[in-house]
Structure formats: C-alpha cells, structure tokens
Amino acid sequence: MTILAALTAATLPDAPPPGFAEGKVSTLVSLNPDGTVANVTDLRIHKGSKRVARVMLIPHPVKRASGIAPNFLWDKTAYALGVTAGAGKRTADEHAAFVALHEERLAGTEDEGLKALLAFLRTWSPERFSKPIWADTALDENVVFALETDRQNDVRLHDRPAARALLAQTEEPGETAAICLVTGIRAPPARLHPSIKGVWGGQTAGGSIVSFNLDAFESYGHKQGDNAPVSEEAAFAYTGALNRFLATDSGHRIQIGDASTVFWAEADDGATAATATGLFAQAFGSTPDTRIDVQRVGAVLAEIQRGKPIAEVAPDLAEGVRFYVLGLAPNAARISIRFWLEDDFAALMHNYAEFAADICIDPPSKDGQPPLWRYLLELAVQGKRENVPPNLAGEVMRSILTGGRYPQSLLATTLMRIRTDRRVGPLRAGLVKAFLTRNHFGSPPVARDVDNPSTAYQLGRLFAVLEAAQYAALGRVNAPISDRYYAAASATPARVFSALMRGLHTHVSHARKRGRGGWIEPRIEEIMSKLDPDLPKTLQLEDQGRFALGYYHEKSYRPAGTAALSDDEIAEGDAQ
Amino acid sequence: MLELMTQGIRLHVSGPFACFTRPEMKVERVSYDVMTPSAARGILEAIHWKPAIRWVIDAIHVLKPIRFQSIRRNEVGAKASFSSTKSAMRRGDVDGLGLRIDEKTRQQRASTVLVDVAYVIAAHFEMTDRAGPGDNPAKHADMFTRRATRGQAFAQPVLGTREFDARFALLPDGVPIPIPDDTMGLGFDTPRDLGFMLWDIDHGAPGKPSMFFRASLANGVVTVPQPGAPEILS
Numbered sequence: 180m181t182i183l184a185a186l187t188a189a190t191l192p193d194a195p196p197p198g199f200a201e202g203k204v205s206t207l208v209s210l211n212p213d214g215t216v217a218n219v220t221d222l223r224i225h226k227g228s229k230r231v232a233r234v235m236l237i238p239h240p241v242k243r244a245s246g247i248a249p250n251f252l253w254d255k256t257a258y259a260l261g262v263t264a265g266a267g268k269r270t271a272d273e274h275a276a277f278v279a280l281h282e283e284r285l286a287g288t289e290d291e292g293l294k295a296l297l298a299f300l301r302t303w304s305p306e307r308f309s310k311p312i313w314a315d316t317a318l319d320e321n322v323v324f325a326l327e328t329d330r331q332n333d334v335r336l337h338d339r340p341a342a343r344a345l346l347a348q349t350e351e352p353g354e355t356a357a358i359c360l361v362t363g364i365r366a367p368p369a370r371l372h373p374s375i376k377g378v379w380g381g382q383t384a385g386g387s388i389v390s391f392n393l394d395a396f397e398s399y400g401h402k403q404g405d406n407a408p409v410s411e412e413a414a415f416a417y418t419g420a421l422n423r424f425l426a427t428d429s430g431h432r433i434q435i436g437d438a439s440t441v442f443w444a445e446a447d448d449g450a451t452a453a454t455a456t457g458l459f460a461q462a463f464g465s466t467p468d469t470r471i472d473v474q475r476v477g478a479v480l481a482e483i484q485r486g487k488p489i490a491e492v493a494p495d496l497a498e499g500v501r502f503y504v505l506g507l508a509p510n511a512a513r514i515s516i517r518f519w520l521e522d523d524f525a526a527l528m529h530n531y532a533e534f535a536a537d538i539c540i541d542p543p544s545k546d547g548q549p550p551l552w553r554y555l556l557e558l559a560v561q562g563k564r565e566n567v568p569p570n571l572a573g574e575v576m577r578s579i580l581t582g583g584r585y586p587q588s589l590l591a592t593t594l595m596r597i598r599t600d601r602r603v604g605p606l607r608a609g610l611v612k613a614f615l616t617r618n619h620f621g622s623p624p625v626a627r628d629v630d631n632p633s634t635a636y637q638l639g640r641l642f643a644v645l646e647a648a649q650y651a652a653l654g655r656v657n658a659p660i661s662d663r664y665y666a667a668a669s670a671t672p673a674r675v676f677s678a679l680m681r682g683l684h685t686h687v688s689h690a691r692k693r694g695r696g697g698w699i700e701p702r703i704e705e706i707m708s709k710l711d712p713d714l715p716k717t718l719q720l721e722d723q724g725r726f727a728l729g730y731y732h733e734k735s736y737r738p739a740g741t742a743a744l745s746d747d748e749i750a751e752g753d754a755q
Numbered sequence: 756m757l758e759l760m761t762q763g764i765r766l767h768v769s770g771p772f773a774c775f776t777r778p779e780m781k782v783e784r785v786s787y788d789v790m791t792p793s794a795a796r797g798i799l800e801a802i803h804w805k806p807a808i809r810w811v812i813d814a815i816h817v818l819k820p821i822r823f824q825s826i827r828r829n830e831v832g833a834k835a836s837f838s839s840t841k842s843a844m845r846r847g848d849v850d851g852l853g854l855r856i857d858e859k860t861r862q863q864r865a866s867t868v869l870v871d872v873a874y875v876i877a878a879h880f881e882m883t884d885r886a887g888p889g890d891n892p893a894k895h896a897d898m899f900t901r902r903a904t905r906g907q908a909f910a911q912p913v914l915g916t917r918e919f920d921a922r923f924a925l926l927p928d929g930v931p932i933p934i935p936d937d938t939m940g941l942g943f944d945t946p947r948d949l950g951f952m953l954w955d956i957d958h959g960a961p962g963k964p965s966m967f968f969r970a971s972l973a974n975g976v977v978t979v980p981q982p983g984a985p986e987i988l989s
Contacts, residue, residue, distance in 0.1 A: 181950035183779060358967050358988045360779060360951050365988075389779045393832035393862065396782045399956060399963040407778035408965065508865065515783030515865035517825050570865075573825055583822060 182519050183361045185503050186417040189443050198346040200239045203232035205320035209327040214298025217327035219312050238337050238346055242371045249277040252337040253323045261305035264318040290341035292326045357408035366410035370403045373418040377425030379439045381509030388514045433464040436555050436572020438506035438517040445501040455500050455524050464550040484535040484548050489528045500524035506573050517573035520580045530582040537613035541626035542735050544605040557606045558592045590614045594723050598666040608731035611724040620721045627732035635722035639729025641706045642668050645679050651696035652689035669726040673714040763879035765926040773914030774868040784866035788821050792979045793955040795876045798912040803899040807886035810878055815977045818873040820937045825867045832862040875932050946973035954987050
C-alpha cells in the first residue's frame with residue numbers, strides 16, 4: 180500500500196466526521212435569537228499552572244497563506260469580531276470577509292441559530308469588545324458561537340443539523356474530476372491539502388506532504404493539486420489521521436533524531452493493535468503509555484531483547500498484525516518522508532531483536548537497554564538533540580526496521596565523535612559493534628576478548644593499559660595520553676605507539692615507587708605477544724572501530740574479585 | 756510478421772540509484788517501490804523509437820530487493836518561463852531570459868530514492884497509423900535489437916530521473932530471466948500490494964491527465980495492463 184492509502188485506511192476509533200477537524204477554541208459566545216450577546220464563556224481548561232484552549236471538533240479550517248480567508252462558523256477574534264491585540268492593519272478587512280462569507284453562505288437560512296449569528300454579525304461592532312463581558316485573554320484565540328438555549332446541552336452552532344447540512348454540501352460539481360490516486364475513484368481533486376501539524380521543527384502553522392508551492396514543482400501545465408489528483412475525501416482522511424497520530428501524547432509518535440516518527444497497527448481487534456503500538460513505542464523510545472498494559476509490554480519487550488521470537492512471547496501479536504512506520508522531517512512549509520515501512524509486526528520485532536543483539540555490549544550501559552534516542556545523542560555535537568546529524572538518524576532507523584545494513588556514515592560519525600570527545604562509553608562502543616556486525620566486518624566480541632586476532636583490537640587494549648599506567652604513576656593529570664594521542668593512536672599506530680612505549684617505562688617505575696601497578700607489565704607483555712613487531716602504519720575506518728572496541732573493553736575491565744565498576748565509571752564514557 | 760510483433764523484447768536494466776517519483780510526493784520526492792511502466796517506456800524509447808511504432812510494456816521483473824535511501828540535494832524552485840521564451844524568439848534576442856539562481860530560488864529538497872536496482876523490462880511494440888509504406892515490424896525489431904546489443908541510444912536511458920542513468924543489456928531469446936538472489940519483499944509468498952501506480956500520462960487528451968492502475972508484485976513480477984484494459988483508470 181502507498182503511504183497515503185495506508186493513512187486513509189488507518190482505523191481511528193474517534194475519527195472526526197467529514198468536514199470537521201479538531202481545533203483549539205478558547206471562547207464561546209452564546210447568542211439570543213435576536214442576535215444579541217447573552218453570555219461569553221471561557222472554554223479554556225487548566226493544565227498545570229496555565230490555562231490552555233480546549234480541543235473540540237470544529238468545521239475544517241481553511242488553508243491560510245498570506246491572503247485573507249475566513250473560516251465558517253468559527254475563527255480567531257480578528258476575523259470573527261474584528262479585534263486583535265496586535266497592530267491589526269487589516270483586521271477590518273478580515274472581519275469584513277468573515278461577515279461577507281456568512282452573509283453568502285447563510286443567505287435564506289431558516290435555522291434559528293444561524294439566523295441569530297447573521298443578526299449578530301450585522302449589528303456587531305468591534306468597539307463593543309470591552310470588559311466586563313469580554314476578557315482580553317480571548318484576544319487572538321478562536322471563538323465559536325452557540326444559541327443560549329443550546330449552551331447547557333453543549334451544542335454549538337456548527338453542531339446544529341442545519342449547519343451540518345450546509346457543511347456537507349461543499350462538494351463542487353465534478354467538471355474537473357480526475358482519478359484519485361489514493362482511492363482510484365473519479366472525484367474532483369483537492370486543490371490544497373489540509374495542513375499537517377506537529378512535525379518537530381516545522382512551521383507552527385503546519386506543513387504539507389502533498390504541495391506544489393513553486394512552479395518548478397509543477398508538470399504538464401497542471402496547477403496545484405491537479406499535479407497529483409487526490410480526492411477531497413482522501414485528502415481529509417489522510418491528513419486527519421496523520422494529525423491525530425502527530426498530536427502530543429497520542430501514543431503513536433516518537434522522535435528519532437530530526438524525524439518525527441508516527442506508527443500504527445492494524446489488527447482484528449483494537450486491544451491487540453494498541454498492545455503492538457505500545458510495544459513499539461517502548462522499544463524505540465518514549466515514556467510508557469499508561470493506556471495500555473505497561474507491565475505486560477515491558478515483560479514482552481525484555482524477552483524480545485533477550486532474543487526470544489515473538490511467537491513464543493506473545494502469540495496474539497505474532498500473526499495478522501500489520502504495522503506501519505512513517506518518519507517525517509520538515510523542510511520549511513513542506514514535509515518530507517524520511518522513511519516508510521509497512522510489514523508484519525512479527526517481522527518488525529524480529530528485526531528489532533537483531534538490532535538489540537547487534538548493539539549489545541559488555542559491560543552494558545548502567546540503565547540496561549537504553550532507548551534509541553540515547554544512542555543517537557552520542558552522535559551529536561555536545562550531546563544535544565538538535566545536533567543529531569539530520570538524515571543519519573532516519574537512515575539508522577530504516578536499517579533497524581528493515582534489517583538492512585547500517586549507513587556507512589554511522590561508523591564515520593561515531594568515530595569522529597570519539598576522536599573529538601576522546602570518550603568511548605558503552606553506547607558508542609555498542610554503535611561501533613553493531614555496525615561491524617551488521618555490515619559484514621566479522622563478528623566483533625561482545626565482551627573483552629584477550630585472544631581476538633584483530634591487531635587493531637589489541638592495539639586498542641594496549642592503549643587503554645598505557646593510559647592506566649600513566650594514571651597509576653601520576654594520578655589525574657590535566658592532559659592524559661588519551662586526550663592527546665587517542666586520535667593519532669587509532670589512525671596511525673606506528674607513529675604514536677613507539678613514543679608511548681618509551682613513556683611507559685617511566686610510568687611503571689613511578690608507579691612502583693608508589694606501590695601500585697604491578698599488573699601493568701604482565702598485561703603489556705600479554706598484549707604484545709599477540710602483536711606483530713611492525714605496527715600498521717594506518718588503520719582503516721573499520722579497524723579504527725575495532726580499536727575503539729578494544730579500548731572500551733580493556734578500559735572497563737576489572738579482574739574478578741575486585742570491586743565491580745561503579746555506575747559513574749561506566750557512565751564516564753557517555754555524555755551526561 | 757504478426758509473430759514478430761507479439762514476440763516482444765526483454766531488456767535488462769540496472770543502476771546504483773533510481774527514483775520513479777510518485778506524483779503525490781514529487782516535491783520532497785519519494786520513489787515508487789518498482790519501476791513504473793512509463794519509465795520503462797522512456798528507456799526503450801531512448802534506445803529506439805520512431806513515430807511509426809509505439810512501445811507497450813508487458814511486465815516488469817524485479818531482480819533485487821526493494822531498498823530505499825534518503826538524500827538531500829540543492830535544487831532550484833524556478834523554471835524558465837514559456838511565455839518569455841516565446842516572446843524572446845519573436846523579438847530575436849535573449850535579453851531577460853537568464854535565470855539567476857540566488858538564495859530565493861535555491862531549494863533544498865529531500866528525496867527518498869531506491870538503491871541498487873535491477874529490472875528486466877518485457878515489452879513489445881505496435882505499429883501506429885503514422886507508419887509509412889517502408890515501415891514494417893521486422894525492420895523495427897531488428898533496429899532495436901541491433902542498437903540495444905551495441906549499447907546505442909539516442910539519449911542515455913535513465914532510471915526515473917536524469918541523474919540516475921541506467922545500464923542496459925538485451926536479454927537474448929531463450930535466455931531465462933535471472934532469478935533474484937534475495938526474494939525478500941518481492942511477493943514470493945503472498946503478492947505485495949503496491950497501491951495505485953502511474954501507468955502513463957495521456958498526452959493526447961486535453962489537460963494531460965494521468966492514468967493509474969493497481970499494481971501488485973507477485974513472484975517478483977509486476978504485470979502491466981495493456982492499453983485500453985479496464986484495469987487502467989483514466
């Protein structure tokens with residue numbers, strides 16, 4: 180199925196009726212039948228210490244760019260009432276357009292409520308917006324209308340049957356009909372598609388997946404939506420579903436680097452779909468969703484990470500559950516597709532288990548199996564989320580979901596971060612190991628492996644011992660050898676190690692005077708016995724990865740019987 | 756002669772990248788999963804085409820797993836205007852025709868493209884009513900075979916867009932179509948639904964509407980409906 184078709188077919192338990200969408204409203208104006216204002220109600224709800232607008236179903240918003248375009252039966256105060264907190268150079272025009280639209284569309288209506296709105300608009304003047312009835316907090320927020328008699332029953336003007344009938348007949352006659360590429364049915368194509376909101380880093384007004392905002396994007400003389408005929412109905416359906424998934428706390432979204440990722444499941448019954456969605460959410464990232472059985476999901480996930488097939492752990496999820504993952508990244512007013520995957524849930528979880536096995540390292544990170552975003556932060560300058568290399572995050576996610584190779588830049592970026600920060604923690608070591616395993620560079624060891632045949636791995640171990648020798652001799656120094664020589668040692672060992680080995684003897688004798696470091700010389704000898712006397716002049720990228728692994732394993736190694744590593748020591752290598 | 760027409764040709768095409776852009780996602784490009792019939796037609800026409808013949812695609816065999824990669828490139832948002840070109844031709848000078856690419860016209864666009872693709876296009880041609888007395892199917896079949904074998908083409912055949920050029924080789928008669936090494940995701944157990952796919956653009960009709968068909972990948976093959984078939988929605 181295509182992306183749009185899958186979104187259109189996604190089952191939403193409480194999908195808005197056609198022509199309606201969810202919108203934020205903060206004020207309700209109730210009217211008497213003669214058009215006078217009976218009451219003004221503040222609809223905002225408490226959220227923490229703040230009051231935020233209430234989300235309710237309203238007629239679908241028009242697409243506003245820079246022009247003036249009023250909404251039907253609701254709008255922000257500049258349009259609906261002609262008042263704004265800002266400078267408001269064109270507020271009068273906006274309000275006039277709002278009135279004109281309603282005069283046109285409500286002409287000849289017999290409905291009591293709609294007649295009241297018309298009467299209100301004819302008599303209203305912006306000067307009347309004053310205390311005590313009107314509060315300044317309503318300014319520039321959205322306003323809906325109701326009949327005073329309907330107000331107690333929670334019925335707004337747009338909920339009245341007459342209004343719904345008006346909203347339903349917006350279909351234009353089909354002289355421009357074309358085949359809808361989502362449904363395959365002949366229908367008038369949507370010229371502009373509704374906005375998609377909630378993509379991280381995008382414009383607050385929302386963006387579009389299907390848009391043709393410059394003439395270089397148009398073909399065969401087609402304008403706007405004719406370039407890709409999608410029926411109005413399908414356009415509303417897919418954007419509605421996407422907006423629902425992208426909403427905060429929807430339980431259907433996670434952030435993977437710069438890609439806002441939405442996912443959903445299709446199953447015979449809703450509970451199974453919800454469990455699958457929850458499992459995915461927890462595997463890749465966010466806080467557990469309280470609406471599902473958290474304990475079960477946690478237990479199932481732990482079993483999968485241990486490598487058990489899903490058919491054994493959760494047979495109800497193993498068959499007949501289709502799963503969809505869509506990664507979206509903003510590009511100004513447009514939204515681009517980073518990755519798209521549609522597969523059986525069991526296949527997806529199988530791929531996830533392979534990833535978990537790839538990235539597993541000993542000693543592990545202090546918090547067990549960290550979510551993916553923690554790994555991605557290791558690739559970012561200063562460990563900041565906005566610095567995660569764009570595109571790389573999406574490509575890594577794609578590799579995990581499809582079971583394909585990791586992008587080459589994953590290793591390059593990880594090693595570059597290691598060289599700049601001179602830190603190798605369990606997460607970075609895990610990333611390097613995952614890359615080497617999956618991309619067919621042999622099977623690197625999970626835990627310290629003294630007999631590993633790789634020269635680079637042994638050199639990494641040697642470097643860690645040299646660093647430890649310096650520590651044993653001098654304690655904490657300003658510029659330990661790892662700070663000064665890690666990059667050179669991992670890239671051009673022959674040039675660096677001879678100098679470091681000369682320093683070693685001084686360090687060992689110093690340490691001995693302090694009564695420490697008796698273990699150093701035997702360990703050095705053990706490692707040297709596995710090395711060719713001619714050290715390699717340069718190490719390739721994969722070998723630099725093995726070097727980092729050996730360094731991590733040796734640095735975090737403590738002989739049995741001594742105290743285990745404290746959390747701080749393990750965490751030292753990771754960004755805090 | 757009739758036999759020659761129905762016998763058809765098979766062309767092996769491959770390349771490191773391909774982008775068969777979906778119309779709904781052609782700004783931030785996303786490729787179709789499989790080569791479209793119109794892209795296949797373009798490849799054949801680049802090797803041999805005359806007004807006397809019309810290529811008809813029968814099937815597209817997919818030889819490699821469907822894999823995507825996302826890339827970002829600097830592109831432009833403006834194109835040369837038709838009307839100013841026309842008036843420049845009438846005027847006889849090129850003033851004001853140049854397109855200056857500055858920050859405003861620069862557009863960074865993401866594309867989700869296919870990586871490492873290989874297909875076999877199975878197709879035949881029909882004679883059109885523009886065929887003259889000197890045209891016959893055997894002649895054109897010969898010409899195509901000769902040109903394809905030698906690697907000749909009027910323009911470099913491409914995999915969807917200009918920047919992804921296609922390597923091509925004629926599959927001689929009797930040589931079986933290669934079996935993919937990795938059949939994962941190619942519909943060998945159950946057919947893979949590819950959704951509605953572009954069949955071609957109806958260049959003759961007013962407004963140049965697109966024609967779609969419901970594509971599915973079964974045992975590594977997309978069977979393409981013949982022109983005029985009811986599966987083609989227009």
